[in-house]
Amino acid sequence: MAEEVRIGVYICHCGFNIAGTVDVKAVAEYAKTLPNVVVSRDYLFMCSEPGQDLIREDIKKYKLNRIVVAACSPSMHEPTFRSVLESAGLNKYLFEMANIREHCSWVHSDKELATEKAKDLVRMAVAKARLLEPLEEKEIETSRNILVVGGGVAGMRAALELAHYGFEVYLIEKSPTLGGKAALVGYVEDDVKGSEIVGKMIKLISKNPRIHVFTNSELVEFKGFPGNFIAKIRVNPRYVNEKCTLCGDCIPACPVEVSNEYEFGLDKRKAIFYPYKGAYPPYYVIDSKVCTFCGECVKTCKHNAIDLEMKPQYLDLRIGALIIAAGYDPYEPPKGEYNYGIHNNVITLFQLERLLDPNGPTKGNLIIGGKVPRRIVFIQCVGSRNTTPNSKPYCSRMCCLTAIRNAIRIKEMYPDTDVIILYKDIMTYASDERLYEEAGKRLVKFLKFEEPPKVTITEEGLYIDVYEYTIQDEVRIPTDLVVLSTGMVPRHDLNELIAVTRVSCGGDGFLRELHLKLAPVESPTKGVYLAGAVTGPKNIMESIRMGSAAAVKAMTLLSAGKVSIEPLTAVVNEEICSGCGVCVSVCPYEAISIKEMDGDRLAHVEEALCMGCGTCTAACPSGAMQQRGFKDTQIKAQVLAVFGGG
Amino acid sequence: MSNEDFKPKIVVFACNWCTYAAVDLAGTSRMQYPANVRVIRVMCSGRVDPQFVLEAFHNGADGVIVAGCHPPTDCHYISGNIKALRRYTLFKRLLKSLGIEEERFRLEWISASEASKWVKVVNEMVETVKKLGPLKPKLEVVE
Numbered sequence: 114m115a116e117e118v119r120i121g122v123y124i125c126h127c128g129f130n131i132a133g134t135v136d137v138k139a140v141a142e143y144a145k146t147l148p149n150v151v152v153s154r155d156y157l158f159m160c161s162e163p164g165q166d167l168i169r170e171d172i173k174k175y176k177l178n179r180i181v182v183a184a185c186s187p188s189m190h191e192p193t194f195r196s197v198l199e200s201a202g203l204n205k206y207l208f209e210m211a212n213i214r215e216h217c218s219w220v221h222s223d224k225e226l227a228t229e230k231a232k233d234l235v236r237m238a239v240a241k242a243r244l245l246e247p248l249e250e251k252e253i254e255t256s257r258n259i260l261v262v263g264g265g266v267a268g269m270r271a272a273l274e275l276a277h278y279g280f281e282v283y284l285i286e287k288s289p290t291l292g293g294k295a296a297l298v299g300y301v302e303d304d305v306k307g308s309e310i311v312g313k314m315i316k317l318i319s320k321n322p323r324i325h326v327f328t329n330s331e332l333v334e335f336k337g338f339p340g341n342f343i344a345k346i347r348v349n350p351r352y353v354n355e356k357c358t359l360c361g362d363c364i365p366a367c368p369v370e371v372s373n374e375y376e377f378g379l380d381k382r383k384a385i386f387y388p389y390k391g392a393y394p395p396y397y398v399i400d401s402k403v404c405t406f407c408g409e410c411v412k413t414c415k416h417n418a419i420d421l422e423m424k425p426q427y428l429d430l431r432i433g434a435l436i437i438a439a440g441y442d443p444y445e446p447p448k449g450e451y452n453y454g455i456h457n458n459v460i461t462l463f464q465l466e467r468l469l470d471p472n473g474p475t476k477g478n479l480i481i482g483g484k485v486p487r488r489i490v491f492i493q494c495v496g497s498r499n500t501t502p503n504s505k506p507y508c509s510r511m512c513c514l515t516a517i518r519n520a521i522r523i524k525e526m527y528p529d530t531d532v533i534i535l536y537k538d539i540m541t542y543a544s545d546e547r548l549y550e551e552a553g554k555r556l557v558k559f560l561k562f563e564e565p566p567k568v569t570i571t572e573e574g575l576y577i578d579v580y581e582y583t584i585q586d587e588v589r590i591p592t593d594l595v596v597l598s599t600g601m602v603p604r605h606d607l608n609e610l611i612a613v614t615r616v617s618c619g620g621d622g623f624l625r626e627l628h629l630k631l632a633p634v635e636s637p638t639k640g641v642y643l644a645g646a647v648t649g650p651k652n653i654m655e656s657i658r659m660g661s662a663a664a665v666k667a668m669t670l671l672s673a674g675k676v677s678i679e680p681l682t683a684v685v686n687e688e689i690c691s692g693c694g695v696c697v698s699v700c701p702y703e704a705i706s707i708k709e710m711d712g713d714r715l716a717h718v719e720e721a722l723c724m725g726c727g728t729c730t731a732a733c734p735s736g737a738m739q740q741r742g743f744k745d746t747q748i749k750a751q752v753l754a755v756f757g758g759g
Numbered sequence: 760m761s762n763e764d765f766k767p768k769i770v771v772f773a774c775n776w777c778t779y780a781a782v783d784l785a786g787t788s789r790m791q792y793p794a795n796v797r798v799i800r801v802m803c804s805g806r807v808d809p810q811f812v813l814e815a816f817h818n819g820a821d822g823v824i825v826a827g828c829h830p831p832t833d834c835h836y837i838s839g840n841i842k843a844l845r846r847y848t849l850f851k852r853l854l855k856s857l858g859i860e861e862e863r864f865r866l867e868w869i870s871a872s873e874a875s876k877w878v879k880v881v882n883e884m885v886e887t888v889k890k891l892g893p894l895k896p897k898l899e900v901v902e
């Protein structure tokens with residue numbers, strides 16, 4: 114015979130938060146009238162130690178085997194009360210919460226109506242509690258390997274943290290070099306350049322035996338569950354091996370010339386190339402998209418370093434966690450926006466950074482058309498803040514500061530050059546505000562606009578028309594150079610990564626953290642963490658911090674060596690199942706298959722893959738498929754209880 | 760019963776990750792809305808069997824809302840919301856044939872941050888149902 118159901122009900126006052134609106138005594142009295150309720154009490158703070166003790170004592174005294182607490186949201190204190198049950202020797206899944214604070218006392222001011230609703234919510238919880246069953250969490254051993262996708266500052270920082278604490282790290286990067294965009298930008302602090310930070314990190318990574326770097330590599334398959342994912346990596350051929358000495362003899366031999374993406378199109382490179390000074394690994398690479406495989410480079414190479422027969426390689430890795438730090442794309446204005454792409458003297462902020470870099474195409478000299486510009490005008494918010502029809506709605510966060518930093522540097526290098534910044538609002542938050550002041554002291558001029566300025570090309574050169582907001586008047590500015598302060602956009606190929614990893618993106622197209630404050634750097638998939646500008650505009654410091662944070666989250670998950678899985682999984686009643694396979698087609702995780710058993714076709718749930726959404730249960734035509742903790746009978750009991758039944 | 764005395768009951772099936780969290784947020788933000796709704800938590804909108812909805816109407820619900828994360832990509836379980844979307848597009852047609860006004864049922868996408876959308880949906884639903892009056896179901900629930 115089934116064990117008699119004995120329910121304890123506890124109504125929390127939450128100080129005045131609940132008791133101020135809901136008549137808690139009346140609700141507790143009411144609960145006593147419900148079938149199977151053995152004891153019902155109200156108490157000032159159920160989550161406090163004495164509140165918890167109350168439940169523990171009652172469980173012993175009254176032999177309770179189901180507990181209902183009517184208090185705040187389960188997202189707040191469900192774990193607390195579950196452990197109370199556990200400590201009293203009851204299975205922790207024999208617990209149900211009625212949310213009479215967030216869903217009731219805080220949103221309804223009418224005492225009578227709120228009390229009536231609280232009674233309903235308690236009745237619904239009791240109805241479900243009556244049908245609850247003990248559930249066992251499963252423990253599974255986890256892998257100590259971690260995959261980091263993206264070799265920019267965020268990914269490299271994460272890799273270094275992880276390796277430091279003894280985890281094996283696979284660091285994969287889609288392009289031929291580690292470093293990301295940070296390697297290409299200028300000063301990120303007063304005296305530190307992006308390339309210097311990158312260089313230091315690369316040095317540490319190259320010497321760390323626990324970090325396995327794969328450049329030219331992509332994640333092509335990702336499945337499994339937290340602690341035990343399987344990742345398939347495609348290592349695309351580099352066509353140049355480690356015998357390469359960077360001598361450069363192959364360069365003149367190569368007949369193919371294309372725009373150099375590492376200089377943001379400011380100069381050209383060959384099909385065989387070395388991305389930039391300091392690129393890692395330190396070998397040339399052949400861009401297979403443009404290479405004609407003519408073999409001229411092979412003939413010139415004295416070191417036998419070029420092998421045009423290289424094929425893609427595939428690696429299957431068992432990993433415990435994944436960190437996605439895939440970065441961003443710089444916003445590329447469409448041809449003609451502010452006359453970009455039409456006039457050579459209209460450039461982007463990223464191009465300016467290259468022109469000011471000693472390793473850049475002009476060796477750090479700001480020379481445009483053979484001479485130093487006498488006037489430079491920055492236009493802010495290009496591609497950001499809905500400034501033009503093409504713009505994104507968000508602020509790109511780093512463009513104000515980068516423009517101002519560069520404006521100051523230009524003033525240092527060329528004091529006679531006039532520098533003007535056209536802005537919508539200046540965002541130099543926290544201590545960087547001092548740079549804004551500094552720029553003012555150096556006579557960098559700031560003009561505010563609301564409507565986007567107009568860049569016009571004439572025979573004599575460029576000029577800009579802008580309606581200056583502060584003086585409320587039209588201003589015409591002739592200029593030698595226009596710098597478009599371009600922002601950040603999601604990677605053009607981010608959708609491929611989303612398709613493989615099934616993380617989700619927000620409305621702005623960047624990957625989204627589960628909760629910015631309560632679950633930062635977590636993705637909706639447990640075991641998958643996010644870092645850097647792949648989640649939205651970040652500066653370098655913020656990306657690095659996020660890399661550290663993601664590493665810590667991944668280590669927290671894996672440090673115990675095992676994970677427990679919430680047992681809200683699907684379970685098949687084999688007596689009823691007809692093997693129709695509807696469940697197989699709706700399961701988002703490919704966790705269900707149809708198996709032949711003694712001539713019968715039956716659905717089979719791979720429990721380790723089931724994440725517990727219950728979609729199969731809703732779709733099952735016969736009711737053979739059930740979700741633990743959310744069975745048809747349990748939910749129906751709640752529905753009936755809304756109307757007094759159940 | 761006069762319209763004033765009519766206190767409609769509206770049953771809501773809310774997914775744990777988006778809509779339930781939005782209802783919580785409405786609470787922590789102390790937003791006010793009519794006390795006619797009773798929220799039942801499920802892990803995902805994909806879990807909501809049309810049976811439950813019919814069951815609710817049959818037992819006296821004057822309106823039912825099924826709510827989850829925004830399609831296509833917000834569902835915590837990849838695509839449970841898409842399955843719900845397909846299912847309830849069909850279901851709405853069925854409701855009509857059962858003699859239940861379509862407006863008594865709503866499929867809504869409410870993200871964890873959209874507390875104000877939740878309040879708006881509840882207000883609208885209560886309003887609509889009050890106009891329609893109580894549902895006296897002559898449903899044959901197909902068990």
Ligand code: FES
Pocket residue numbers: 774775776777778802803804805826827828833834835836839840
């Ligand atoms: S989890 Fe919200 S709809 Fe699937």
